[in-house]
Amino acid sequence: MNIFKQYYKSLFSPKDIAMFRFQGIGKSILYVFLLTLIFSLPDMVYYSKEVATSVSAVKESFSEDVPSFVIEDGVLSSENKEPYSERKGDLGIVVDSSGALEPSDIRAMGETLAFLKNELVWTVGGKNETIPYTMFAGAPFSNKDVESFFTFANDSLAIFIPILVLTLYITYLGMKFIEVTFLAFFGLLLKNLAGRKLQYRHLWRMSAYSITMSTTFFTIMALLKTQVPSGFMINWFVSATILLLAIKEVPASKKAKKQ
Known part of the structure; x- marks a missing residue:
């Protein structure tokens, strides 16, 4: 058989x-x-499509619209005191240095990449993945570093x-x-x-x-x-x-x- x-x-x-x-x-x-x-x-x-779409959307957002921010000692700080939010296609981009938003708030927004005050939150398929900034040991990094990373990732999708x-x-x-x-x-x-x-x-x-x-x-x-x-x-x-x-x-x- x-x-x-x-x-x-x-x-x-x-x-x-x-x-x-x-x-x-x-x-x-x-x-x-x-x-x-x-x-x-x-x-x-599903994940291949989501990764390709999300990487492209994040790259575009960070090169055009996202306010400047710096992540240092596990905390995100920005001159923009109000939470920033926009959608690129099916993906939402959030930057919040005020601490007003919690990971649970991001889940209700659908598929979203959120840079909150103390953690990075990625919601996909109804599930939250939370990464504290304290895991990124080393020198501070800014929105420009994030933009550079996603530009590199977008150019490397054929391998990734x-x-x-x-x-x-x-x-x-x-x-x-x-x-x-x-x-x-x-x-x-x-x-x-x-x-x-x-x-x-x-x-x-x-x-x-x-x-x-x-x-x-x-x-x-x-x-x-x-x-x-x-x-x-x-x-x-x-x-x-x-x-x-x-x-x-x-x-x-x-x-x-x-x-």
Whole structure:
């Protein structure tokens, strides 16, 4: 059975997932690689587009409109005492030396890059990334330094974006392997409860396919930009349920049947 047919079967057939325990470990590992690649593509495209658009917008804003400021000793200071805000396309640019705005205020503004009094806040995809200025040890830097950085970044997108895509893929791949490994360990408990004689290597192979349904669901939700409450718990519950159903499809040993 080719790997794409395995994907299709893994969406609804615990019986087929149980049969996959007999295949070589290499094919199961390859399945995790391909599953991760297919379902990380939306994020790869989204973040690549966002980075390219955002870098260009920030570069343009800092070269034309953003008021002068200096960041020194972890604090932003500016002659402009009122918060400055503008939008370039889908990206908002904020500079606030007054301390009037908090990171929580930035989240409500949509996709925004905000230079607040004590931290840099970047909101993308409904999530806030906050970096205190104290992390930038060394000499003070100004809006001109930020402009120079984003000019360099804009000129280097052809190098930076492939690195970003590769980093995302490796990160997601590592997370998937960890997920499969822990699910297989949990499968040791499930197979005892179900009275099935299975080794860890069988459970690892079955776990690799048991995550297909939950991975597909959360990928669709990501494409729809819909946040799923308690997503972590739902993911593990669905995957564990599929694994348990697959374990039950494994014939019980004669000893277990007699009992």
